[in-house]
Structure formats: C-alpha cells, structure tokens
Amino acid sequence: MDTITTEDTLGIAFSRRLPLAFSHGTGSRVWDEHGKVYLDFTSGWGVNSMGHAHPVMVQALTNQASKLIQGPNAAFTYSPVRASLLQTMRTVLPGHLSRIYFCNSGAEANDAVLKLARKMTGRSEVISTLGSFHGRSLATLSVSRGPDNPARFLPPQQHTRFVPHGDIAALEQALSSDTAALIVEPVQGEGGVRIPPMDWLAKAERLCRQHGALLILDEVQTGFCRTGRFFAHQHSPEPIRADIITMAKGIAGGFPFAAFAVSESVYEGLQPDDHGGTYNGNPLGCAVADVVIRYLRDKEVATRVASLGERLITRLHALHAQHPGIIQAIRGQGLLTAMELHDQDQVRNLAFACADAGLLVVPTRNGVIRLLPDLLVSEADLDAGLDILTAVLAAHANAAHDIAPLASAG
Structure with missing residues (x-):
C-alpha cells in the first residue's frame, strides 16, 4: 500500500500536506515510513504534551482497554x-470552578459552552477577539478569526462581535445588556501566539461583571502547563475568576479528549438535556487524562516548561537578531512560541525546509511559524531542534533564491 497515494485518492484533504507519512514515535522524535527520524516541534498541534508513546499513557490505555472502553448507556450510568x-x-x-463536564474536542467544548451561556443568560450576543480560534463547528466558527471567516459558510452573524485582542477600550465599547459572554484565549494560539497586556484579563473580567456577561476562557491550547503555568490565565498578576474554562489538547497527552469547567452559579442555571454526547466522559479517555494530569501535577512540569521556555525564547531572539530581514518578531510564553516572518509566502517553504532537515514545525497563517515541542522535551533535543532551525535560516539568508521545498511536495 502506498500511504500518500491512498490518502490523496480516497481521503478528503482540507489543507496542503507535507509529503510525509509517519509510522511511530517515542519522546520528542517520530519516524517516517522510510525510517528517517525527525524532531517533533509540533506536538501534534499541541496535544502530545508528554511526547510520543509515553509509558504512563501506554499503560493506562492498555489497562483500561482490557476492562471497559465505553460504558453501558454512556452518560446514563456512573x-x-x-x-x-x-x-x-x-x-x-481554580477552586471556584466546581463542576466539570467531559467531551471529545476543543471545538465541542467551546460549542457547548456558547450554547449554554446564551441559554442561561437569556442573551444572544457573544463577543470574541480578532485573530482568535475556537473551532470549526458552526457555533465556534462564528466566533473565530473575524467576521470574514464565518461569512464563507454562514449568513452574516448578527449575534457575534469582534474586538482587537487585548484592547480594553474596544471591549468596553462592545459590551452591552445584550452580551451573553466574552470568549477569549489568554494567549492566542492559531492567531500567532498573541499575548495581551498582563492586566487585560482582569480588566475584561471586571467589565463582564458590570454588564452581567459571562467570561469564558478558552484554555484549549494554553492549558495543562503549555505556557509555564498549569493554565495560562494564571500568569495574570490579579486572580481571574472565569465563569467557564474550556480545555482539550494536552489534557490527555494526545488522546482525543476535552472538558469544560463552570462555577457553581453557572451550574445552577443548567438543566437536564441541555447537553450530552455518546462518547463524552468515556472510560478510556478518562483513564488516560487522569494519569496525564497526575503526572503533570506531581512532576511539577509547569516549572520545567517555564525554564525551557526561557531557553527557547532566548535562542529565538538571537535568531531574530541574526536575521532581521527574515524574521519580523518573536513571541512566546513557556513552550508556546511563534516566529513571525516578514514574507508570509515563505512560511510554508521554511517549514518544508525544516522537515527536510529533520525538524517538524507548525506553519500558521499570518506569516507565523509556531514551535510547540512536547512538555518533556530534553534540553539536548530542544537545542538540537534549534540548531536545525538555525542552519535552515542561515541557508535561506545565503541563498539567492527561495528555499526549495521538498522535491515531492508538488
């Protein structure tokens, strides 16, 4: 079987893919079908928080799969x-988020809480931020990126408003008695690792309270130690009391799983049949998430992520200083980092060149390449990956022509 031909012939692709097929991985490394090894600085788009094939996860999967994968009558039983x-x-x-519901993806978690926020407040409008990403369902699409994004699929959305990320004056102007909720990422991930002013979330929370709107924090990409705290909103100098937090990606180390947590006051406004799902809170996913979260907590992984993040961002700033004509900006928090290029057309070519050299990075819209190594990456592997990136950028700077993509890329 030819993997790439089969997928191209029988599958549906909504993106242009690297011509690579991976067979297995361990730790921070993956191998393609031909035996070539790569350092994975994508973490499967931020989900493989403990790297590939971590023995704690493998054991949990194996043990639970031998007992019960899906419970009888699903959510109708315990x-x-x-x-x-x-x-x-x-x-x-956070202590005030006393009620938790499990589901299968970040989009699903966000979709659910948008529905529940509108129901319990009796209001229709939701405010989001420009450049955000909350999912690809109908509801989450309507609050992602900006008004032009959902317009590709939906009639103009009368009940969604967008404000610039981190702009407190714009938020104050947008909030009204019709606002059900503000949904916001503490750090924008897909939007290019955009970090708002440190006091923005606290000010946003106060404004939401003044207008009776719920504050929804989307910690799908930023949660579970990715930014050097267990949750990214904990970087705020003032404690943040969100009404709802959504979580996914790193929560189960790569196994499809998600959750949302709500305050007791939000919980009191929920009723039977407000939400549900066949696979939600299935035993297999719960078993994996349980061991992953315990490991991250007990091993104090957030602390090592903060330290490694400083090492990573320091080296990226050094690359910026060496190549100011290529790199426009460096942004990052913990092991969630972005390298913004002057020429967005070079993002894909640079990502291809890195892969050709044995490093996998995340090409992102708006001229950004993200680096998302797993949270347990060693200093040696982190440095090795950055050495590859350094060599690729040097080759790009010295070349009189664009970086040649992989020969079979098309």
Missing part, C-alpha cells in the same frame, strides 16, 4: 474512572 478524573481535575482547576 463510572469509577470518570469519578477519579473528576477528583484529579479539582486539584488543578
């Missing part, structure tokens, strides 16, 4: 594995 995960979640979540 699960000891789910109960254990609920208790574990309470040890890492």
Whole structure:
C-alpha cells in the first residue's frame, strides 16, 4: 500500500500536506515510513504534551482497554474512572470552578459552552477577539478569526462581535445588556501566539461583571502547563475568576479528549438535556487524562516548561537578531512560541525546509511559524531542534533564491 497515494485518492484533504507519512514515535522524535527520524516541534498541534508513546499513557490505555472502553448507556450510568478524573481535575482547576463536564474536542467544548451561556443568560450576543480560534463547528466558527471567516459558510452573524485582542477600550465599547459572554484565549494560539497586556484579563473580567456577561476562557491550547503555568490565565498578576474554562489538547497527552469547567452559579442555571454526547466522559479517555494530569501535577512540569521556555525564547531572539530581514518578531510564553516572518509566502517553504532537515514545525497563517515541542522535551533535543532551525535560516539568508521545498511536495 502506498500511504500518500491512498490518502490523496480516497481521503478528503482540507489543507496542503507535507509529503510525509509517519509510522511511530517515542519522546520528542517520530519516524517516517522510510525510517528517517525527525524532531517533533509540533506536538501534534499541541496535544502530545508528554511526547510520543509515553509509558504512563501506554499503560493506562492498555489497562483500561482490557476492562471497559465505553460504558453501558454512556452518560446514563456512573463510572469509577470518570469519578477519579473528576477528583484529579479539582486539584488543578481554580477552586471556584466546581463542576466539570467531559467531551471529545476543543471545538465541542467551546460549542457547548456558547450554547449554554446564551441559554442561561437569556442573551444572544457573544463577543470574541480578532485573530482568535475556537473551532470549526458552526457555533465556534462564528466566533473565530473575524467576521470574514464565518461569512464563507454562514449568513452574516448578527449575534457575534469582534474586538482587537487585548484592547480594553474596544471591549468596553462592545459590551452591552445584550452580551451573553466574552470568549477569549489568554494567549492566542492559531492567531500567532498573541499575548495581551498582563492586566487585560482582569480588566475584561471586571467589565463582564458590570454588564452581567459571562467570561469564558478558552484554555484549549494554553492549558495543562503549555505556557509555564498549569493554565495560562494564571500568569495574570490579579486572580481571574472565569465563569467557564474550556480545555482539550494536552489534557490527555494526545488522546482525543476535552472538558469544560463552570462555577457553581453557572451550574445552577443548567438543566437536564441541555447537553450530552455518546462518547463524552468515556472510560478510556478518562483513564488516560487522569494519569496525564497526575503526572503533570506531581512532576511539577509547569516549572520545567517555564525554564525551557526561557531557553527557547532566548535562542529565538538571537535568531531574530541574526536575521532581521527574515524574521519580523518573536513571541512566546513557556513552550508556546511563534516566529513571525516578514514574507508570509515563505512560511510554508521554511517549514518544508525544516522537515527536510529533520525538524517538524507548525506553519500558521499570518506569516507565523509556531514551535510547540512536547512538555518533556530534553534540553539536548530542544537545542538540537534549534540548531536545525538555525542552519535552515542561515541557508535561506545565503541563498539567492527561495528555499526549495521538498522535491515531492508538488
């Protein structure tokens, strides 16, 4: 079987892919079908928080799969594995977020809370931020990127407003008695690792309280130690009391899983049949998420991420100083980092060249390349990946022509 031909012939692709097929991985490394090894600085778009094939995860998967994968009658019955995960979640979540629901993806979690926020407030309008990303369902699409994004698929959305990320004056002007909620990423991920002013979230929370609107924090990409704190909103100098937090990606180390947590006051406004799902809170996903969260908590992974993040950002700033004609800006928090290029057309070519040299990075819209190594990456592997990036940028700077993409890229 030819993997690439089969997928191109029988599958549906909504993006232009690297002509690479990966067979296995361990730690921060993956191997393609031909045996070539790569350093993975994508973490599967930020989900492989503990790297590939971590033994703690493998054991949890194997043990639970041999017992019960999906419970009878799903949410109509109870699960000891789910109960254990609920208790574990309470040890890492802010104390006021006392109720938790499990689902399957970040988009699903965000879709659910948008629906619930409108229902419980009796208001229709939701405010989001320009450049944000909250998912690709109908509801989450309407609050992602900006008004031009949902307009590709939907009639003009009368009940969504966008404000610049971090602009407190614009938010104050947009909030009204019709606003059900503000949904915001503490750090924009897909938008290019955009970090707002440190006091922005606290000010946004106060404005939401004044207008009776709910504050929804989308911690799908930023949660579970990715930024050097267990949750990114904890970088705020003032404590943040969000009404709802959504979580996914790193929560189960790469296994499809997600959750949202709400305050007791939000919970009191929910009713039976407001939400549900066949696979939500399934025993297999709960078992994996439980061991991942315990590991991140007990090993104090957030602390090592903060330290490694400083090492990473220092080297990226050095690259910026060496190549100011190529790199426009460096941004980052923990192991969520971005390198913005002057020429957005070079992003894909640079990503291809890195892959050709044995480093996988994340090409992102708006001229950005993201680096998202797993949270357990060693200093040696981090440096090795950055050495590859350094060599690729040097070759680009010295070349009189564009970086040649992989020969088979098309």
